[in-house]
Amino acid sequence: MPALSYTNKASLYQNVGRESHVAGASPHQLIDILFDELMLKLDQVIRFYNAGELGRALESRAKALSILSGLQVSLDHDNGGELAAALMEIYSEAARRINQSPSEKLPEQIESAQVIIGEIASAWKAIG
Template sequence: MYPNQDHSLYQQDDIAIQAAAATPHQLVLMLFAGLMDELVRAKSHIVAKRYEKKAKSINKCIDILNGLTAVLNYEKGGEVAANLARLYDYCVFRLYGASHQLSTELVEEAEKILISLHEGWIRLGSKSKKNG
């Protein structure tokens, strides 16, 4: 095993431990953190013409967005959950376009939306802590 692989396995174990102990809100924040990092990687792969890596990064982003959509609670969340689902779907649509058109601009469009959503999730956690 190469040293970098060893580090990667430890990182995966650490993430798995954090996820196992996390609240649903913390899990969403963890997913967003990974998503935001991957969007940056996707843009750099497009710029550097690393198309295979670009495809993997975009696919990871889409998988995370699909995961975020899948865990929405439509009963409790109502219209907010439905709106989030539409925004996640729109970002998936833009990322597919970015992948096919090799467009960092389309990635950035999705990224701007997701930054706003991420900030909202962070604020929600702050309010919960104050009220809890």
Template structure:
């Protein structure tokens, strides 16, 4: 994100993210995962347009890791039932499509997955008041 000459700025950005994560509710953490995955896809699109293959691959890998190790792993399959199962399948689909986007250099696929994540993020944010009430109870 920053050049090596901006080590201080890079460290400051990391501290900001770490502080945000440490003080975040579980609901906010999932929202941050959606935002992080979408940001990685935006970076992948930029690198694709610029022809920067290594950076594109790194950004797509980051998005896949957020989806698989963050969003997918946070699913509670015991309590979530059918919704959790469907989200699990959707996250698997997204990961496979992102791999395909990288191999085929497809901006169209990146846009598709960003759209899916945006829809999920919007729905997730819509339940924020209910999540806050449940956490307070």
């Protein structure tokens, strides 16, 4: 079995830390973790795109959309009423912005999604 590189070891360590953090989290904290991961993935999309690494940018974008989908699924429409409906609209708009075809405007599209998700994430942290 080949030895792991420093990067692979660091990645494994981060995954263990992340999994431990998730395992002990409350439902509120889990949503907070999803927001943090979503913002991280959106930052990566911009960074990779600007570095000319389109494949990695698209991979990060796919992960961001998956996280956003998880946030949408977590909404409690039975008990959340208008708030759940409003959040669904916001998440759908963010997904639309993130999912636009890559172009020279991709960083601006992602940044605009970050702004609206960031507002929700900040509000979520404030009530936590």
